[in-house]
Amino acid sequence: MTRFEPNLRIPGPTALPPSVREAGGRQMVNHRGEEFKALTKRVEAAMKPFFGTEHDVILLTCAGTGGLEAAVVNTLSPGDPVLAVTMGAFGDRFAKVAEVYGAAVTRLEVEWGRAPEPAAVGAAAAAIAGLRAVLLTHNETSTGVTSDVEALAAAVRAAAPEALVLVDGISALGAVPFEMDRWGCDLVVTGSQKAWMSAPGMAFVAVGPRAWAAADAARMPRFYLDLKRHRESQASGESPWTPAVAVLFQVDEGIRLMQAEGAGVHARHAACAAMTRAGLRALGFQLLADDAVASRTVTAAWIPDGLDWKAFNGGLKRRGLVVAGGQGKLKGRIFRLGHLGSVTTDDIIAAISAIEAQALEAGLAVRPGAGVAAAQAALVAAEAR
């Protein structure tokens, strides 16, 4: 049936709440004036609890991938031994950045759909002489798997105490609990278009004292993404280059909404994830990730054998539902539903309803109502917790 705005269920950019849209349409201000300086400082301060850090959060004007590059080039030198723990397309990308800039990268590749084992990561770290850094993916957007960063970071610290722990937290930070300082992470990256309910265009990089110390020695070349330059400017509420003013207006408003919701942010993401998984399973879809490692922000399901995905997805679009396909080696084999940022449980019920209707139209063996009933049951269970 007709919808007047799509149900945007891709894992970012996410739909913007009305007040965030308003913020994006505001008039420009002087990015070196007092009003914008106050905003910059407010956003940095407000982000720290979501990272679980008391250290700096640097605001960069770039996509999340730029944040990953900043993580690498500001802390490492060419030739540095690096362990890249990968479990999907974005872990591969992080590793690739380090390789491009000349790090000596050893990959610990985990099967896509699974999460790395802390013991295996510790053993891999211990086996690399002079290990300088370990690259971790917190939430692998391409597979819908969340790794146990707390346990992984602990394993790295035990095996290679001097190695930095650099974390791609782009697609879950803010939506799930994170404790950068307590877990011993040295640098964590996120992006405006994920949990922060804003348009894409800014990355946020939390930098701990060990990463700053590494930046003093790091010899990979950097200019635009130089974190120390940004720290220097941010001390007075500025950025070294012109920042994405409108995106920061939005992030400021998105964080205000998140602060007002409080712990409800995490509960909402947990409920939406549980509803998505229950609904898809009840419709007969096999999920890529086991429950134990399932992401709370994105769910990947296998495309059933014999299903014409292009036609099926066209039907979803006509029903107003926009989902994401697979990436890398899973392209054409899975589809993904994003449930992060402004997502509501109503959005998920509507998404499952559309998939269910389309599944019936496609002739899949589905009992009418099974998907939404299962999603609803998951909602009720989540609310009872």
Place this chain on the structure above:
Amino acid sequence: MTRFEPNLRIPGPTALPPSVREAGGRQMVNHRGEEFKALTKRVEAAMKPFFGTEHDVILLTCAGTGGLEAAVVNTLSPGDPVLAVTMGAFGDRFAKVAEVYGAAVTRLEVEWGRAPEPAAVGAAAAAIAGLRAVLLTHNETSTGVTSDVEALAAAVRAAAPEALVLVDGISALGAVPFEMDRWGCDLVVTGSQKAWMSAPGMAFVAVGPRAWAAADAARMPRFYLDLKRHRESQASGESPWTPAVAVLFQVDEGIRLMQAEGAGVHARHAACAAMTRAGLRALGFQLLADDAVASRTVTAAWIPDGLDWKAFNGGLKRRGLVVAGGQGKLKGRIFRLGHLGSVTTDDIIAAISAIEAQALEAGLAVRPGAGVAAAQAALVAAEAR
């Protein structure tokens, strides 16, 4: 007197027209969906005439400085001899980027407020064995000087035919005529928050065939700002990393307004520049740049000896006028008025009115009405042309 929205006369970000603000507040869409692919292709095609190129225009999610870095790292290798022609803070920045990435940079420094002489640039280029590239600033935002890129590029081509001509066109491109292909420029950079009347967050890099050939051989490391990756994605209307969706919505609308205005865009910028210069001069301010090299997008004036600039600028702010200060070695010595993007002749009359009123309040020797009368005369003269 009270204004309900400041007269934002900094040289970017510039004030947004109403329809551009609306575009910035739009709901997100799938950045890999058909609607956004069509928008990406539309923006690229529409930008080409403003660059004066038939070649590629690459869309990057970053500030203009990221565009300068892309220019360097995609075309050069460490050790490459480079001539940086500098005439202000942004020329210095372009040179610094090349140095950071290991180019062997020779600087031809022109006094701030003046423009480089083609003969001097040609001689400097001829004197460097194996010269790989010349870095030019088209419009030096820190001084309000526009260089004669056509003549400079011709001088470089004559002196060192193999050297690439890489142009920082950030703060004037779109506002003034530019002929990249005809003038023999190989790569030209601009930014969304300048003539394009949009929020900051995107840089646009036009790349000619010689620059693409150089990219095949260039060994400076790059990932986030890799132009070839972007070209590959843009072929299907995509970007390799998540683009600044809302900024591109705005640029699309800004270009639509520019297309509707046609040649009026250039005439409007010329009139606003002439009015600004005439008005400031009539108020007794000395301008940094001679008329022959004066920018059409930003005007710099010396702060008169003995004037308490902080108090004066505070008065301007109370009158709703926001101007920019000096940068680098001109910090505290000049102030700058931006007149680009959505600027109207009314904005300039209002700016001169505010400066005139504040000058009278500050006890400067000003005849009431002299500033606005001179600006008005410049407007009438411009309209008569």
